[in-house]
Amino acid sequence: MQGEQSGYRKELEKAAKQMILIHRVDTLVKIILRTTIRILRIEHASLLLFDESRNAYVAHTSRGKAGLKIPKGFTRISKENPIIRYFTDWRSQVPETDYLLLSQIKDSLDPFNEELKEQFLLHNIKACIPGFFRNKLIFVLFLGGKLDGRDFTAEELGFMSVLSSDIVMAIQNARLFQDLDEQLLKNKNLFLQTVFALSSAIEAKDLFTQGHTERVTHYSLTVATELKAMDKINGMDTKRFFENLRISSLLHDIGKIGIPEAILNKKDELSEEEREQMKKHSLIGARILSEVDEFYEPILGVKYHHERYDGTGYPDGLKGEGIPLIARVIAVADTFDAMTTHRPYRASFPKEEAISIIHKESGRQFDPAIVEAFLSACKKGGI
Amino acid sequence: MKILVVDDEVEVVDFLCNFIKRLGLDAEKATSGTEAIETFSRFRPDWVFLDVKMPDIDGLEVLKRMKEIDAGIKSIMITGKSDEMSVNDALNLGARDYLIKPIDLDELRTKIQTYILSEK
Numbered sequence: 001m002q003g004e005q006s007g008y009r010k011e012l013e014k015a016a017k018q019m020i021l022i023h024r025v026d027t028l029v030k031i032i033l034r035t036t037i038r039i040l041r042i043e044h045a046s047l048l049l050f051d052e053s054r055n056a057y058v059a060h061t062s063r064g065k066a067g068l069k070i071p072k073g074f075t076r077i078s079k080e081n082p083i084i085r086y087f088t089d090w091r092s093q094v095p096e097t098d099y100l101l102l103s104q105i106k107d108s109l110d111p112f113n114e115e116l117k118e119q120f121l122l123h124n125i126k127a128c129i130p131g132f133f134r135n136k137l138i139f140v141l142f143l144g145g146k147l148d149g150r151d152f153t154a155e156e157l158g159f160m161s162v163l164s165s166d167i168v169m170a171i172q173n174a175r176l177f178q179d180l181d182e183q184l185l186k187n188k189n190l191f192l193q194t195v196f197a198l199s200s201a202i203e204a205k206d207l208f209t210q211g212h213t214e215r216v217t218h219y220s221l222t223v224a225t226e227l228k229a230m231d232k233i234n235g236m237d238t239k240r241f242f243e244n245l246r247i248s249s250l251l252h253d254i255g256k257i258g259i260p261e262a263i264l265n266k267k268d269e270l271s272e273e274e275r276e277q278m279k280k281h282s283l284i285g286a287r288i289l290s291e292v293d294e295f296y297e298p299i300l301g302v303k304y305h306h307e308r309y310d311g312t313g314y315p316d317g318l319k320g321e322g323i324p325l326i327a328r329v330i331a332v333a334d335t336f337d338a339m340t341t342h343r344p345y346r347a348s349f350p351k352e353e354a355i356s357i358i359h360k361e362s363g364r365q366f367d368p369a370i371v372e373a374f375l376s377a378c379k380k381g382g383i
Numbered sequence: 384m385k386i387l388v389v390d391d392e393v394e395v396v397d398f399l400c401n402f403i404k405r406l407g408l409d410a411e412k413a414t415s416g417t418e419a420i421e422t423f424s425r426f427r428p429d430w431v432f433l434d435v436k437m438p439d440i441d442g443l444e445v446l447k448r449m450k451e452i453d454a455g456i457k458s459i460m461i462t463g464k465s466d467e468m469s470v471n472d473a474l475n476l477g478a479r480d481y482l483i484k485p486i487d488l489d490e491l492r493t494k495i496q497t498y499i500l501s502e503k
Contacts, residue, residue, distance in 0.1 A: 054485070056485070058485045059485060066393075066394065066397045067397040067398055067400065067401035068398075068401065069394070069398070070398060071392060071394035071395045071398050072394075073484060073485055074394075074395055074398065074484060074485055074486065075485050075486055075487070075488055076485035076486070076487055077487065077488075078487065081489075122488050122489065122492065123488060124401075124405070
């Protein structure tokens with residue numbers, strides 16, 4: 001007897017530990033039912049979880065013998081079902097209980113008891129365990145009879161008492177994690193939408209670069225995909241690099257907001273002084289974005305996309321690998337798009353010619369590795 | 384009274400057959416449209432519980448083919464909430480009633496009592 005009792009306690013502790021570690025409600029419920037069936041040695045067990053949209057308790061998961069276990073999503077019981085009313089209806093003056101057994105329901109003239117018994121027979125169950133969270137019944141657990149046909153022992157009933165609160169805690173825990181994941185995704189989408197909004201702000205002002213940021217973003221990501229295939233993105237989280245590159249490409253010209261419209265939209269070639277003023281857009285962009293911590297990596301692309309591999313670019317004259325990778329990628333994408341689109345003061349280059357200029361600038365304006373990736377992307381038709 | 388239960392989910396047919404047998408009726412199962420038509424010819428049921436959505440032949444087509452074999456076949460359709468259109472089609476084809484998943488076992492028992500057990 002002593003041995004059996006400590007066995008139950010061990011099983012319970014093991015189950016409880018597993019429950020806390022699982023963050024998905026579905027997986028969790030499966031584990032709980034499997035454990036329950038094994039410990040109680042019963043024919044089947046089904047968890048009916050309250051479903052807000054249906055306003056009913058719906059079979060969520062079940063384990064046990066074929067034909068006895070309730071198929072997932074196949075049945076429901078309403079809030080008016082006698083079993084639910086037994087646990088929730090204060091007027092029935094039922095004392096708080098951890099479980100209800102068929103054998104507990106007394107034969108009496110009370111029609112409610114008869115209805116209750118009928119529900120047990122209808123669902124082919126011998127016990128039912130309620131799950132309350134803050135006075136709300138969030139599930140009922142239906143348990144079939146024992147495989148050996150005997151009544152539940154005192155230890156087994158003790159197990160049932162603890163089981164309910166453990167399941168409630170585990171479900172609430174898993175739901176919390178699911179909510180957190182959803183919230184995280186929402187925030188991320190909000191962030192990306194804000195980036196798009198910012199990005200379209202500059203396009204609204206600079207008439208000549210409409211569609212430019214979108215194309216540069218496409219070229220940057222295509223080149224980066226090649227770089228990854230060539231195993232050239234080392235020492236960093238690739239997924240994050242792509243995310244940052246996307247944001248940085250979308251915002252690389254955001255600093256043009258601070259450049260006078262007369263210069264941005266000038267139909268003739270810029271004077272030396274105007275060119276110098278135009279060059280300030282990379283620093284202005286970096287300053288605008290510095291307000292947001294999340295932009296730390298993307299800012300490197302915004303600030304340095306006009307640096308040259310040979311060290312003769314701006315704003316800081318960085319050289320070679322000293323230029324952040326993100327900026328080296330955008331530099332190629334940005335120049336290629338600038339060459340292949342029409343400007344009022346010059347015609348656009350044919351694509352082939354622009355590609356050959358990029359090729360020629362390998363090791364001078366651009367990082368040879370990125371030019372290689374760019375050429376490979378062109379060959380594959382990605383650009 | 385013989386009943387044929389058709390659903391592509393094995394767990395569902397097992398559960399329904401078991402439920403029907405516990406009410407004292409004879410039940411057979413089929414887990415596809417093709418199997419349903421074969422079993423139908425052999426088992427010659429009085430009633431069919433028929434899932435509307437099945438991958439090989441859908442419930443409406445199965446019902447049509449059963450009608451060609453036995454014009455007097457009586458059926459209750461089982462459907463998800465999204466197939467309400469098909470339910471109307473099934474009723475037009477002569478199905479007696481329908482059940483929407485997730486079903487209430489009280490409702491299922493009442494339908495069996497009303498339609499099937501009362502015929503006994």
